[in-house]
Amino acid sequence: MKRALIIALREVRTYLKDKADLAFSLLLPVATFALIYGAFGGTGLFHGTAYIVNEDTNGIYAEKLVEKIGQEQSLDVELLSRQDAENKLDRSDLNIVLLIPSGFSDKLISDQPGELTFLQRGNGGQEGQIVASIIRGVVSGLNQEFTVLDQSNQLLTGKDIAPEKIAFTTQKFLEKEQQSPLIEVKETAIGSKPNMVNQFLPGIITMYVLFAINVGTTAIVEERRKGTLERLLTTHLSLGELFFGKFMASALRGFIQTFILLALSYAVFRIFTPISFLECLLIALLFTMACSTLGLVIASVSRTQDSATWIGVTFTMAMTMFGGTFFTISKGTALYALSKLSINTYANDAFKAIITEGGHISDLGVEIGVIAGVAIVGLVVSRLLFKAVPRGK
Amino acid sequence: MSEAFLAVKEIHKSFNGQKAVNGISFTIDKGEIFGLLGPNGAGKTTVIRILSTVLEADAGDVTVGGYSLRKNPAAVRNLVGVCPQDLALYEELSALDNLIFFGQLEGLSGREAKSQAISHLSLMGLTERGKGKISKFSGGMKRRINLAIALMGNPKLLFLDEPTVGIDPQSRNNIFETIRSLRDKGMTVLYTTHYMEEADRLCDRIAIMDGGKFVAMDTPQGLKRQIGDPDKVTLEDVFLKLTGRSLRD
Numbered sequence: 001m002k003r004a005l006i007i008a009l010r011e012v013r014t015y016l017k018d019k020a021d022l023a024f025s026l027l028l029p030v031a032t033f034a035l036i037y038g039a040f041g042g043t044g045l046f047h048g049t050a051y052i053v054n055e056d057t058n059g060i061y062a063e064k065l066v067e068k069i070g071q072e073q074s075l076d077v078e079l080l081s082r083q084d085a086e087n088k089l090d091r092s093d094l095n096i097v098l099l100i101p102s103g104f105s106d107k108l109i110s111d112q113p114g115e116l117t118f119l120q121r122g123n124g125g126q127e128g129q130i131v132a133s134i135i136r137g138v139v140s141g142l143n144q145e146f147t148v149l150d151q152s153n154q155l156l157t158g159k160d161i162a163p164e165k166i167a168f169t170t171q172k173f174l175e176k177e178q179q180s181p182l183i184e185v186k187e188t189a190i191g192s193k194p195n196m197v198n199q200f201l202p203g204i205i206t207m208y209v210l211f212a213i214n215v216g217t218t219a220i221v222e223e224r225r226k227g228t229l230e231r232l233l234t235t236h237l238s239l240g241e242l243f244f245g246k247f248m249a250s251a252l253r254g255f256i257q258t259f260i261l262l263a264l265s266y267a268v269f270r271i272f273t274p275i276s277f278l279e280c281l282l283i284a285l286l287f288t289m290a291c292s293t294l295g296l297v298i299a300s301v302s303r304t305q306d307s308a309t310w311i312g313v314t315f316t317m318a319m320t321m322f323g324g325t326f327f328t329i330s331k332g333t334a335l336y337a338l339s340k341l342s343i344n345t346y347a348n349d350a351f352k353a354i355i356t357e358g359g360h361i362s363d364l365g366v367e368i369g370v371i372a373g374v375a376i377v378g379l380v381v382s383r384l385l386f387k388a389v390p391r392g393k
Numbered sequence: 394m395s396e397a398f399l400a401v402k403e404i405h406k407s408f409n410g411q412k413a414v415n416g417i418s419f420t421i422d423k424g425e426i427f428g429l430l431g432p433n434g435a436g437k438t439t440v441i442r443i444l445s446t447v448l449e450a451d452a453g454d455v456t457v458g459g460y461s462l463r464k465n466p467a468a469v470r471n472l473v474g475v476c477p478q479d480l481a482l483y484e485e486l487s488a489l490d491n492l493i494f495f496g497q498l499e500g501l502s503g504r505e506a507k508s509q510a511i512s513h514l515s516l517m518g519l520t521e522r523g524k525g526k527i528s529k530f531s532g533g534m535k536r537r538i539n540l541a542i543a544l545m546g547n548p549k550l551l552f553l554d555e556p557t558v559g560i561d562p563q564s565r566n567n568i569f570e571t572i573r574s575l576r577d578k579g580m581t582v583l584y585t586t587h588y589m590e591e592a593d594r595l596c597d598r599i600a601i602m603d604g605g606k607f608v609a610m611d612t613p614q615g616l617k618r619q620i621g622d623p624d625k626v627t628l629e630d631v632f633l634k635l636t637g638r639s640l641r642d
Contacts, residue, residue: 236499
């Protein structure tokens with residue numbers, strides 16, 4: 001055990017002495033966090049752009065509609081020409097555009113129904129559907145205003161009230177109703193907040209920990225390349241101690257990076273309680289250990305740095321895809337059956353249970369068992385597969 | 394009467410059906426420098442790998458200081474130090490850190506390892522460069538550190554696999570003097586090289602190996618006498634006569 005620690009400390013010392021490697025590996029989680037923050041940070045509410053083709057130039061209701069859409073907090077408005085919009089839709093630069101046809105305002109003024117059209121690719125995409133839904137809400141509000149105005153006019157016309165006064169009073173009532181609606185919808189958060197960070201952070205952490213596989217693969221192959229592997233084996237160091245030392249070093253290194261990522265998420269996004277943060281750290285440590293042993297298994301069957309890297313990358317990608325890291329896999333599908341072969345599935349489920357669903361580590365017996373099992377079996381298998389020299393140790 | 398510190402009995406080793414070592418036997422006395430010469434692919438490195446416990450022989454046995462390699466490899470590892478042909482150093486660490494690291498793996502405490510490391514750096518004439526990174530060292534300095542690491546743990550038997558390849562005369566001379574002084578202190582040395590004049594100067598006895606077998610074993614003078622006047626022929630003449638002039642892979 002003492003020699004395994006000496007090996008691990010030597011790895012750590014090398015890691016600390018290589019300033020470029022150190023800076024890169026410590027900045028990587030910070031950069032990843034910055035990307036997450038850039039993508040999902042802040043309020044966590046949806047924000048999109050409503051692309052609009054307004055062919056009803058100078059139409060007062062078209063302008064009013066565009067203005068109302070622009071007043072929505074979650075939407076920016078970008079006006080396009082019809083040609084430009086069609087080109088962008090053709091190139092898939094955009095998925096959905098609102099078309100306000102010419103004569104739209106004239107029809108409304110002459111009491112005829114107006115018509116709006118969504119030009120869209122397929123179903124308009126997820127973001128497009130949300131934008132369309134918000135626009136429908138704005139249009140519905142406008143419809144309501146027209147209906148109320150129309151009914152007020154019908155009821156009050158001929159009763160010696162000036163039309164301007166009817167319009168003004170009706171508008172006042174509408175504004176009052178908007179400020180204090182009869183039916184108000186409120187949100188009450190129960191457990192952790194269902195925002196984008198919560199949704200994606202488990203997958204990002206899982207992906208991150210997987211990097212430990214590549215650290216593990218290079219640890220042994222580097223020794224072979226430098227020529228130090230054979231020399232190590234002429235000392236009192238046993239192969240078991242060598243592997244355990246390498247395992248500790250790569251697990252520690254992977255864990256430090258994951259710790260930085262989790263700690264930043266804890267401090268900035270405030271999606272953890274102290275307990276759930278510690279639970280996530282524990283799962284991350286266990287998963288990093290499992291990934292490190294998988295790296296050692298790859299190192300055991302690789303003769304060169306290149307082959308180790310390629311096997312590591314292919315393995316990582318396969319685990320990520322089969323593990324449903326960034327998408328949900330439907331039950332009963334072939335992919336679902338395959339996902340059970342990926343360690344990512346168990347790690348991802350464990351992180352999701354704690355981060356997204358507000359669960360606890362005590363409910364994750366299967367996931368923890370599988371991850372710990374992989375760590376132990378991986379260490380044993382890597383040792384059995386490894387040959388320092390052909391037909392030698 | 395001299396005492397055999399290393400005794401090799403009929404060791405064999407094959408790779409994919411091809412004999413790399415084919416039944417060689419020899420002994421090395423305590424405090425003797427024994428040279429192992431041979432063309433590329435003769436089996437010298439395989440012999441050293443077997444003796445240093447990295448490879449297991451298919452047959453035969455080796456005893457070092459009375460311990461059987463087969464039965465008690467850990468005890469044998471206690472007694473041997475290996476200086477491999479390729480530089481086996483951590484370039485990103487300092488010379489001192491390299492020595493301490495390998496010393497600790499030999500079972501020394503941190504303090505003992507540091508003390509030995511400083512002493513070996515002095516022996517190699519590198520005291521002033523102890524804290525320098527290996528990556529900044531010249532080829533000759535790296536070779537000297539490579540040898541110094543083999544001395545960590547104060548082994549009784551030293552395997553030197555071409556320790557002077559590609560270095561300047563000053564470094565080579567330093568290595569020779571170090572080996573001689575170690576021999577004078579009772580260390581036993583197995584030395585392989587391609588430089589015949591080196592073997593002639595340094596070794597008490599020499600074995601010439603080819604095709605996994607010993608084709609000759611004697612003192613340098615004795616070997617030269619086999620083909621002529623020892624004052625006129627060189628060890629290289631003997632080598633070429635015994636192993637032929639055909640090129641090897």
